[in-house]
Amino acid sequence: MPAFRAPRGTRDLLPDERAVFDRLMRLAADLTQRYGYLPIETPLFELTAVFERGIGEVTDVVEKELFRLAPRTEEAESWALRPEPTAGIARAYVQHGMQTWPQPVKLTTTGPMFRYDRPQAGRYRQFWQFDVEAIGDAGPAIDAEIVELGHRFYAEAGVEGVEVLVNSIGDPACRPPYMATLTEYYRGHAAQLPPTERDRLERNVLRLLDSKDPDMADLNAGAPRITDHLCEACAAHFESVKAHLAAVGVPYRVEPGLVRGLDYYTRTAFEFYVAGREGQQQALGGGGRYDGLIGLLGGRPTPGIGFGLGLDRVALVLAEQGHTQPVDASPLAVVVSADPDDTVSRLRVATELRTARLRVRADLGRRKLGRQLEAAGKDGAHFAVILGDELAEGQVQFRDLQAGTQRTVALDDLARELARAEASHRHG
Numbered sequence: 001m002p003a004f005r006a007p008r009g010t011r012d013l014l015p016d017e018r019a020v021f022d023r024l025m026r027l028a029a030d031l032t033q034r035y036g037y038l039p040i041e042t043p044l045f046e047l048t049a050v051f052e053r054g055i056g057e058v059t060d061v062v063e064k065e066l067f068r069l070a071p072r073t074e075e076a077e078s079w080a081l082r083p084e085p086t087a088g089i090a091r092a093y094v095q096h097g098m099q100t101w102p103q104p105v106k107l108t109t110t111g112p113m114f115r116y117d118r119p120q121a122g123r124y125r126q127f128w129q130f131d132v133e134a135i136g137d138a139g140p141a142i143d144a145e146i147v148e149l150g151h152r153f154y155a156e157a158g159v160e161g162v163e164v165l166v167n168s169i170g171d172p173a174c175r176p177p178y179m180a181t182l183t184e185y186y187r188g189h190a191a192q193l194p195p196t197e198r199d200r201l202e203r204n205v206l207r208l209l210d211s212k213d214p215d216m217a218d219l220n221a222g223a224p225r226i227t228d229h230l231c232e233a234c235a236a237h238f239e240s241v242k243a244h245l246a247a248v249g250v251p252y253r254v255e256p257g258l259v260r261g262l263d264y265y266t267r268t269a270f271e272f273y274v275a276g277r278e279g280q281q282q283a284l285g286g287g288g289r290y291d292g293l294i295g296l297l298g299g300r301p302t303p304g305i306g307f308g309l310g311l312d313r314v315a316l317v318l319a320e321q322g323h324t325q326p327v328d329a330s331p332l333a334v335v336v337s338a339d340p341d342d343t344v345s346r347l348r349v350a351t352e353l354r355t356a357r358l359r360v361r362a363d364l365g366r367r368k369l370g371r372q373l374e375a376a377g378k379d380g381a382h383f384a385v386i387l388g389d390e391l392a393e394g395q396v397q398f399r400d401l402q403a404g405t406q407r408t409v410a411l412d413d414l415a416r417e418l419a420r421a422e423a424s425h426r427h428g
């Protein structure tokens with residue numbers, strides 16, 4: 001047992017896995033650029049109040065999972081690591097007066113999030129999210145555009161069998177009467193409620209609907225559905241979101257149990273799952289509309305919608321589905337030399353080749369030429385540049401390790417020769 005390990009619920013992304021993340025992040029950057037999103041970075045921590053207001057105090061994320069930073073005595077402010085990016089981005093929108101920018105302001109970020117969660121497969125205390133937010137457009141077309149963007153991300157990442165679940169959770173006009181109806185329903189079945197759910201009933205009844213407790217399944221199946229209680233405006237909005245989704249060919253299922261139980265979440269809510277995957281409750285990603293959020297953070301009331309897609313779970317599913325992707329770290333060439341002690345020449349020649357933008361390793365050990373060449377082969381290098389006596393005349397040996405051929409090349413031509421060899425190697 002090593003003396004130190006990564007903190008519980010965190011892990012090291014070793015090069016192979018980091019490469020998967022890299023690919024996903026490049027895909028996210030490419031897609032969001034295609035869709036007109038601008039990258040933004042906000043701090044990894046914020047005033048705790050940003051999350052308490054921006055996510056809600058009666059949520060697991062804030063109530064139980066917030067990674068609070070111990071305050072230093074001289075500082076009165078209370079900070080927490082971000083459990084999700086929306087609240088920080090909404091805070092930035094207000095702080096920088098983005099309401100004066102052309103609307104909607106479409107922002108994207110990808111980075112680590114922190115939740116003091118109980119660690120298990122697919123649930124970490126530090127995890128990565130790819131996030132988009134479109135602030136200043138009440139939809140419904142942009143709702144569908146965002147769902148389609150998320151769906152495309154999975155498709156282009158190579159994840160198979162992604163299902164899109166959508167719902168509308170109404171607005172401050174129709175949700176309160178619905179919640180009253182729902183509360184009445186559960187009160188009528190109070191004896192069947194597990195204790196934790198009974199407690200939630202009076203605090204945030206909507207959360208009972210997405211309870212993971214198997215005892216709740218039957219009860220929830222018979223519960224009144226929000227989609228039967230939407231006001232006219234919300235119903236029309238939801239119909240239009242679905243019509244737009246159909247128009248862009250995104251298959252979806254309406255899931256009445258999909259809720260986000262806070263006042264400033266409005267209308268569209270959605271989640272992405274992989275069909276038939278074990279641990280089904282684990283969404284790959286999700287999002288929704290938050291028309292009340294900007295107002296709560298002190299801005300002029302402004303509608304918004306976004307998603308957060310967990311990259312750890314995508315990587316997990318890709319691995320489960322058999323998509324592996326070994327990192328290709330092999331250099332184009334390795335610079336070796338006949339003199340085991342002449343690391344200076346090796347480093348100098350390699351540096352020149354790197355200046356010419358070539359992928360080159362210098363063998364910096366003090367071992368014999370044969371060993372250096374052996375290591376170059378193991379590295380997967382295509383070529384070896386061998387430095388010997390003729391270096392004094394500005395010449396080196398240029399060996400094709402795979403073909404087993406070798407010729408003399410002028411040092412001045414070496415970069416050009418290698419670049420040409422790389423090009424023909426890539427195309428041939």
Ligand code: AMP
Pocket residue numbers: 084115117122123124125126127128129282283284285286287308309310311312313
């Ligand atoms: P949420 O904000 O809870 O809807 O989370 C959005 C997405 O982030 C989820 O669908 C997951 O893919 C990912 N996610 C949330 N919490 C975790 C976690 N503890 N570990 C790994 N991924 C997570």
